[in-house]
Amino acid sequence: MNEQQQSLEDLKHIKSIMERSSRFISLSGLSGIAAGICALIGAGIASQKINCWVKGDCQLSGLIGTAGTDLLNELFWIATLTFVAAFISAFFFTYIRSKKNGIPIWGATTMRLFWNTLVPITVGGIFLIKLMELGEYQLVAPGCLIFYGLALVNASKYTLGEIRYLGYGQLLLGILNLWLIGYGLQFWAMGFGVLHIVYGIVMWYKYERKA
Amino acid sequence: MKNPIEHLNKIFDSRIRLGIMSALMVNDAVSFNELKELLDITDGNLASHLKTLEETEYVKVQKGFIGRKTNTTYSITRSGEKAFKQHLEALTKMIGSVK
Numbered sequence: 001m002n003e004q005q006q007s008l009e010d011l012k013h014i015k016s017i018m019e020r021s022s023r024f025i026s027l028s029g030l031s032g033i034a035a036g037i038c039a040l041i042g043a044g045i046a047s048q049k050i051n052c053w054v055k056g057d058c059q060l061s062g063l064i065g066t067a068g069t070d071l072l073n074e075l076f077w078i079a080t081l082t083f084v085a086a087f088i089s090a091f092f093f094t095y096i097r098s099k100k101n102g103i104p105i106w107g108a109t110t111m112r113l114f115w116n117t118l119v120p121i122t123v124g125g126i127f128l129i130k131l132m133e134l135g136e137y138q139l140v141a142p143g144c145l146i147f148y149g150l151a152l153v154n155a156s157k158y159t160l161g162e163i164r165y166l167g168y169g170q171l172l173l174g175i176l177n178l179w180l181i182g183y184g185l186q187f188w189a190m191g192f193g194v195l196h197i198v199y200g201i202v203m204w205y206k207y208e209r210k211a
Numbered sequence: 212m213k214n215p216i217e218h219l220n221k222i223f224d225s226r227i228r229l230g231i232m233s234a235l236m237v238n239d240a241v242s243f244n245e246l247k248e249l250l251d252i253t254d255g256n257l258a259s260h261l262k263t264l265e266e267t268e269y270v271k272v273q274k275g276f277i278g279r280k281t282n283t284t285y286s287i288t289r290s291g292e293k294a295f296k297q298h299l300e301a302l303t304k305m306i307g308s309v310k
Contacts, residue, residue: 003305004306007306013226013233014299017229017233017249017250021233021234021237021238021249022238107245107248
């Protein structure tokens with residue numbers, strides 16, 4: 001190996017160590033696809049519930065009297081289940097990838113990514129709960145998209161940098177949604193469903209296809 | 212033109228020492244165990260390379276405790292940072308001199 005090649009190898013080594021020691025790079029594209037599919041299924045079920053409530057032919061709400069609060073309750077559970085399913089399936093694929101690459105899943109980089117994503121999400125969640133208490137339901141979908149977008153842009157410093165574009169996409173949808181109130185579910189499905197899937201496919205193609 | 216090889220730091224000839232410095236450049240402090248996992252080497256091997264870097268004062272040690280277990284972390288010194296940057300520059304120049 002001549003000196004130039006040696007230098008190039010050294011630089012590559014430096015770059016790889018810097019990335020592996022400061023960023024959580026096991027995040028799998030398949031995680032994005034799985035989370036997106038969960039979101040689309042959740043949005044589909046929610047939309048059915050809303051439709052049947054609007055038409056007034058739900059069997060359930062007929063049984064339990066006050067249909068309005070019943071619907072909100074159901075939507076809340078659908079949202080929670082969707083989130084849990086998306087989180088578990090996303091974790092699953094990332095876990096597999098980290099095993100394959102021999103990088104421990106729980107380390108300093110994971111902690112940092114977790115914390116920096118959790119802060120905007122938690123604050124956003126509290127804010128949205130307060131909005132719901134005040135009855136401002138139309139702001140919940142754009143709020144989810146905006147806070148999630150901010151969390152992703154923040155997270156991009158601690159994991160694969162491309163996630164920033166997914167964040168920008170969520171922010172754009174969230175802001176548009178502010179002026180197109182009433183299409184919350186559609187925007188929500190677009191952001192949490194379609195964007196995740198597109199991002200996941202691109203990332204998988206870029207980093208994992210060969211592996 | 213000066214030969215860029217002159218600016219290459221002998222200390223960083225070792226891939227392991229280069230790796231330790233790279234990790235410390237982008238992190239405030241890294242523990243012994245994290246370095247071990249990152250570089251995939253044995254305790255003894257890592258300790259001896261860290262010793263060399265400590266002796267040249269490129270790296271400083273902080274000894275602490277997590278519960279009852281000792282937790283030793285390492286961070287880069289001012290002079291270590293300077294030396295590493297010079298070495299990086301020299302490496303980049305080496306590649307540039309292909310033309």
